[in-house]
Each structure stands twice: as C-alpha cells, then as structure tokens.
Amino acid sequence: MHWRSFPFLLLSLLGTVLAAPPSFENTAIVRTVELGGAVVHVTTTYAIKATQPGAKVYTIAVGLEEKEKTSWLQVKVKGQQRELDVFHHPLDSSRNFHLLDVTLPKPLGLNATLNLVMDTLQTHATFPWPKEASQKDEQALKYHTDLFVLSPYHTAVQRTKLKAPNPRIISYTVPENVKDFTSDTPATKQGATVTYGPYNNIVSSANKEFIEAHQQRITAHYFHEQPVLEITNFQRAAEISHWGDNLNIQDNLVLHNAGPTLKGHFSRLEHQSQAYFKRQAPHALPALTLHLPAGIRNTYYYDLIGNVSTSRLRVAPTAPKNQRANRYSTLELRPRYPILGGWNYTFTLGWDAPLSDSAVYDKSSGKYIVEVPIMTPIPGAVVNKAEVSIILPEGATDVEFSAPFPAVMNRISTHKTYLDSTGRPMLTFEYENLTVMHSQNIFVLYKVPLAAHLTKPFVVGVAFFSLFALAIVARRINLTIHKKAKTL
Numbered sequence: 001m002h003w004r005s006f007p008f009l010l011l012s013l014l015g016t017v018l019a020a021p022p023s024f025e026n027t028a029i030v031r032t033v034e035l036g037g038a039v040v041h042v043t044t045t046y047a048i049k050a051t052q053p054g055a056k057v058y059t060i061a062v063g064l065e066e067k068e069k070t071s072w073l074q075v076k077v078k079g080q081q082r083e084l085d086v087f088h089h090p091l092d093s094s095r096n097f098h099l100l101d102v103t104l105p106k107p108l109g110l111n112a113t114l115n116l117v118m119d120t121l122q123t124h125a126t127f128p129w130p131k132e133a134s135q136k137d138e139q140a141l142k143y144h145t146d147l148f149v150l151s152p153y154h155t156a157v158q159r160t161k162l163k164a165p166n167p168r169i170i171s172y173t174v175p176e177n178v179k180d181f182t183s184d185t186p187a188t189k190q191g192a193t194v195t196y197g198p199y200n201n202i203v204s205s206a207n208k209e210f211i212e213a214h215q216q217r218i219t220a221h222y223f224h225e226q227p228v229l230e231i232t233n234f235q236r237a238a239e240i241s242h243w244g245d246n247l248n249i250q251d252n253l254v255l256h257n258a259g260p261t262l263k264g265h266f267s268r269l270e271h272q273s274q275a276y277f278k279r280q281a282p283h284a285l286p287a288l289t290l291h292l293p294a295g296i297r298n299t300y301y302y303d304l305i306g307n308v309s310t311s312r313l314r315v316a317p318t319a320p321k322n323q324r325a326n327r328y329s330t331l332e333l334r335p336r337y338p339i340l341g342g343w344n345y346t347f348t349l350g351w352d353a354p355l356s357d358s359a360v361y362d363k364s365s366g367k368y369i370v371e372v373p374i375m376t377p378i379p380g381a382v383v384n385k386a387e388v389s390i391i392l393p394e395g396a397t398d399v400e401f402s403a404p405f406p407a408v409m410n411r412i413s414t415h416k417t418y419l420d421s422t423g424r425p426m427l428t429f430e431y432e433n434l435t436v437m438h439s440q441n442i443f444v445l446y447k448v449p450l451a452a453h454l455t456k457p458f459v460v461g462v463a464f465f466s467l468f469a470l471a472i473v474a475r476r477i478n479l480t481i482h483k484k485a486k487t488l
Contacts, residue, residue: 022204023055024048026155027113035143035164035220037228038258038382039435040069040122044149045078047115050108058102060118061150061206063215067098069122071382071433075102078115097150097206123382123433128228128283129221133260133341135270139283140170140260141224147175147196147216152206159197164222167192173218180214187218194220225282227339228259229381234434238372239391240355242448247358250350251376259283261342285339290376291328294318296351301333303347310334318357349376367398368448371441374404375434383434388442390427391415396446399425404440408432 027047034041048058062070075084082105089099108114126141133139149158162172172194175186181199188195196218203210233254240247260283280286292299295318301311311333319327331349339345359370372390375383392399399412407429414423427444 022153023050023052024058024153025051026151026153027157029149029151029155029158031149031158031160033143033145033160033162035126035141035162035222035224037126037141037224037226037380038123038230039380040125040143042120042122044118044120045115046118046151047113048153049113050110053110054107056104056107058104058116059152060100060102061097061152062100063146063150064096064098065144066120066122066146069125070120071123072121072435072437073118075116075118077105078117084116095208096211099152099206121435121437123435126224126228128258128260128341131260132263133283134263135267135281135284135340137260137263137281137283139224139228139281139341140221141228143220143222144217147178147218148199148202148205148214150206150211150215151202152204154204155202157198157200158202159195159199160218161196162194162218162220164192164194164220165224165226166222168223169194170221170223172220175216175218177214177216223282226380227257227283227285228341229285229378230256230258231378231381231383232256232344232385234375234383234386236375236386236388237391238389240359240370240393242355242368242393245355247353247355247370247372248350249353249373250348252348253346255285255339255345255347255378255381257283257285257339257341257343259341262340266340281340283341285335287332287334288378290331290333290349290378292331292351292376293353293357293373294327294329295357296329296353299331299349299351301331301347301349303336303345305336308333308336308347318354362445365445366447367445370444372444373439373441374429374431375439377436377439379436383438384432386431386434388429388431389415390442390444392425392427392444392446393448394422394424396425396448398445398447399427400445401427402443402445403429404442405438 025048027049029044029046031042031044034043046058046060060075073086075086076082077084084105085103087101087103089101091098102116104114126143129140129142143162145160145162147160149155149160169189169192172187172189175196178186178199181202182197184198186196205211205214231253233252235252237250238247239249294316296315299313299315301308311331313329313331315329316327335345335347355370358372359368361368372388374388375386390401403410409430411428413426413428415426416423425446429442431438
C-alpha cells in the first residue's frame with residue numbers, strides 16, 4: 001500500500017467506527033396482507049419515533065422477493081391523503097433486501113412520533129395448489145412471504161396479519177426458533193386471520209446477519225372463490241381526430257385464467273347444471289362486467305370468430321368534469337364459453353367518445369391537452385404486458401406528454417393510414433404488471449398549425465377530384481370491340 005493512501009484509509013475506518021446513530025426507532029410495525037388471487041394488497045404501518053432532532057428522512061427496507069412482486073407502492077402519513085416522496089436506492093446484488101427513503105412532511109423533533117402507512121400491490125404472488133382441478137373441485141391458492149418486516153432501526157414490537165377471503169384456511173406455517181422475540185404462541189388463527197406475533201425487541205434487521213439467523217418463510221394455504229385472472233397481452237390504440245371531434249379507443253386483449261388447470265374434459269352439461277343451481281365452479285369465469293367512460297358511442301366487441309351478441313351496454317350520459325370520476329358506462333359481456341383454469345380468451349373491444357370530453361385548448365401556449373386512459377381495469381386482474389399507442393392528428397408538432405408513472409419503454413413514431421400524406425405522430429408506452437391502481441391517464445400536449453388542419457380536406461378534395469377525372473377519362477375511352485369490315 002502506498003503511504004499516501006494511508007490517511008484516507010484511516011479516515012474511512014474512523015467514519016465507520018464513529019458512524020452517526022440511527023435517527024429513528026420503531027415503536028411498532030403492523031403488516032396486514034389481504035390475500036387474494038392475481039393481486040395481493042399489503043398495508044404496513046410504521047409507528048416511528050425520532051431519536052435525533054431534525055430527522056426528516058425515514059428509511060424502509062423490503063426483501064428482494066417482495067420487491068420483485070411489488071408493482072405499485074405509495075407511502076402516506078396515516079390519516080392524510082398526500083403521497084410522500086419516495087427515493088429508491090440502487091439495487092445491490094450483495095444484499096438480499098432493498099432500501100427506499102421516505103421524505104417526511106416536516107422534520108421531527110427529539111422523541112416526536114409519527115405513523116407512516118405503506119400500501120403495496122403484489123402481482124403473481126399466489127399460485128394454485130393443487131395445480132389441477134375438475135369442474136366440481138374447489139380452488140385453493142398458496143401465498144409465501146417473509147416472517148419479519150425488515151428495518152434498519154430497532155423495533156419494539158411487530159405483528160404480521162394474513163387475512164384470507166374467508167375463514168376456510170387449509171394450513172399456515174408455525175414459525176420456529178423465535179423464542180428470542182416472544183414467549184407466547186408464535187402464530188394464532190382467529191376466523192379468517194392468521195396473526196404472527198407480537199414479536200418484541202427486534203434489533204436492526206436490514207443486514208445479512210439477522211436475515212441468516214432469524215428470517216424465515218411463512219406460507220398460507222387457503223380457498224379462493226373467485227377466478228384468478230391475468231391479461232397476458234393488452235394493446236390499446238387511441239386515435240385523436242379534430243375534424244370528427246372524436247377519440248376512438250380500441251383494445252385487443254388476451255385474457256388468461258391463471259387458476260388450477262382443468263382436470264379431464266369440459267362438460268357443458270355440468271356447467272349448465274352448476275349455473276342452474278347457482279353453484280358455479282370458483283375457478284370458472286362465465287362473464288365479465290367492465291366500467292367504460294360515460295358518453296361513449298358506437299361500442300363494438302368481437303372475438304376471433306366474430307361479433308358476440310351476448311352483451312349488454314348501459315351508457316351513462318356525459319357528466320361535468322368535476323363529476324366524471326363517479327359516472328361510467330357499464331358493459332356486461334359473456335364470452336362464447338366459460339373460461340376455466342389454464343384457458344385463454346382473445347377479444348377486441350372499442351368505442352368512440354366526443355373529443356371535447358377529453359381535450360382542452362390552452363390559448364396561452366396554443367396547445368391542445370388531451371387525456372387518454374391507460375387501461376380499462378378488469379376487477380381483480382393483473383395486466384402482464386401492456387402497450388398503449390396514442391395516435392395524434394396529422395401535422396401535430398411540439399409533442400409533449402406527462403405520464404402518471406414511468407413506462408418500461410416509450411417511443412415516438414409515424415403512423416400512416418388512408419388519406420394521410422405525411423403520416424401521424426404516434427406515442428407508444430410499454431408497461432408491465434398493471435393493476436387497478438394503474439388505471440390512470442396520460443396527458444398529451446401538442447400543436448396543430450392551421451396548415452395542418454387544412455391538409456386533410458385538401459387531400460380528400462384531391463382524391464375525389466382524381467376519382468372524377470378518372471371517371472371522365474374512362475367514359476371517353478371506347479372499349480367496344482369492332483368487327484373487321486368484309487372485303488369484296
């Protein structure tokens with residue numbers, strides 16, 4: 001080692017030894033897991049106390065497996081609506097947990113307390129067990145998670161509650177080697193809830209030593225009476241037309257039942273019998289109910305075979321902008337066959353809506369602002385992969401957008417269709433693992449010069465003029481086959 005590097009090494013060692021003590025401690029952590037099908041809702045409440053004055057950044061730790069399953073996350077102060085800023089640390093492959101910093105609304109004084117609530121939605125967190133089921137069988141799922149909620153701070157008491165949809169829980173894990181944290185029963189069941197803890201006096205657990213010594217996996221096996229639905233592929237095309245004052249939206253979906261695969265052959269007679277006696281198999285999906293925007297028109301729905309008439313649409317009239325969140329149209333559709341475990345159903349859904357319901361014109365900037373919904377949520381379903389394309393009017397310039405959350409990838413390209421001259425700008429967003437909480441809007445801003453507004457009627461006029469000119473010329477062409485004159 002070079003002698004010049006020795007002072008820097010000494011300073012580094014001193015910094016490690018004299019590291020500042022933690023700014024917080026946890027007086028209590030309560031994690032509640034709402035067990036479901038394709039989506040699992042987890043709420044974790046941190047009752048924190050500042051151990052230093054001016055503490056403003058609280059660090060949360062989550063296991064890597066939980067981080068991979070989490071598709072949506074937000075942190076709030078308990079009882080408040082404002083979402084707090086969250087900074088995710090870079091992923092570190094040398095440790096099996098992930099850190100994120102939460103900025104508090106204001107610095108806390110010494111011994112001041114605050115309750116933070118972290119809500120997350122986990123996707124692909126459950127799996128069917130057994131993996132196969134006949135039409136008469138029930139559906140059971142399994143869910144895995146870690147016993148302890150990791151934290152870089154000391155925790156006085158901690159609980160984890162697993163809440164099943166009904167009290168019929170088949171089995172659950174009873175933890176071992178937790179005598180250091182409790183003298184009571186490590187897990188108890190009451191009704192549809194399994195409670196782990198309380199566990200007391202837990203030291204800082206966001207480290208390799210604690211995880212290897214104490215962390216363990218717990219499992220719940222429970223009955224689930226609703227189909228486990230996934231949209232394996234979702235494609236939305238939203239086309240904006242100023243001349244027609246229209247916003248056309250078309251969705252192409254591949255719906256997959258991720259429940260236990262069907263054992264044996266499908267019996268239509270058994271299915272009709274179950275429907276008659278109202279004891280439908282829990283892993284079968286006979287119909288769907290979707291909430292579409294108010295004021296839509298020209299709604300269409302078809303699958304790979306053709307139009308499906310077994311549907312019912314109730315259109316709600318357009319509401320004022322401040323009331324649109326509470327008003328929607330309802331579409332009830334029934335596929336050609338019930339979708340059982342392991343089966344897919346591919347269909348297309350589309351509609352037109354007045355552009356004025358979604359667009360405004362900003363006179364100060366000269367830009368149009370259009371909001372386009374990312375998806376139409378199917379209750380309880382997760383969208384594995386989604387592609388949202390927004391086709392702007394031809395000639396649109398100065399294109400900008402504001403998305404509610406980052407996309408896996410976004411790009412801008414040119415879309416050409418009939419009677420287009422230069423093509424239309426098209427924004428494309430790709431997403432993964434979308435849930436009902438992701439059904440938000442993308443705002444697109446753009447300008448359309450006057451010349452661009454006139455391009456379409458000019459192209460249409462030229463097309464009709466060319467057609468008429470071709471007809472005139474065609475009429476003057478003599479296509480009669482003349483007989484040759486006879487020679488004498």
